[in-house]
Amino acid sequence: MFGAARLLPFLMILTALVATSCGTPRPNKAAPCVTERQVDLVIRWGTEHDSLGTVEQFTMNTKGEVFTFSGPTTERADGNYTLAVDQSKYCDLAKDVMSCFLKTQALNVRGTRARYIEYRNVRSDVYLRAVWNPDLETFQSRDMRELYDQLMMLIPRN
Secondary structure (H helix, E strand, C coil): CHHHHHHHHHHHHHHHHHHHHCCCCCCCCCCCCCCHHHCCCEEEEEEEECCCCEEEEEEECCCCEEEEEEEEHHHCCCCEEEEECCHHHHHHHHHHHHHHHHHCCCCECCCCEEEEEEEEECCCCEEEEEEECCCCCCCCCHHHHHHHHHHHCCCCCC
């Protein structure tokens, strides 16, 4: 009996820690703003380092799940699950990305480093990609730089 009485507070603390550490569960369906034609939409952004042959990439699907990949460009993949964005926030971001691409129809300015944002929807055959040199703050890249910063605010930094 004495052992069980000492074990009970420990189990209660452990249960509380597990419950609070789980956070928001991963979504199991697409955000409410996503139409049937947009289910395969992927928003991807990151930085490519040409001289090193590496990339730091973030991929967000229509559920609001964000995946992170960092490594050689030749082994690029969607990466590991990082977090889930609130679906209403996802809807706002997807709208902002599309609006930015409509405003900035062509942007391809590379340097030894290249920042990029992609809007890819295989189902509707839409592939949009903007690339700019992050070391230069040009007028043409202004909107994409602001959008990139907005997307990066999603990613927790250690």
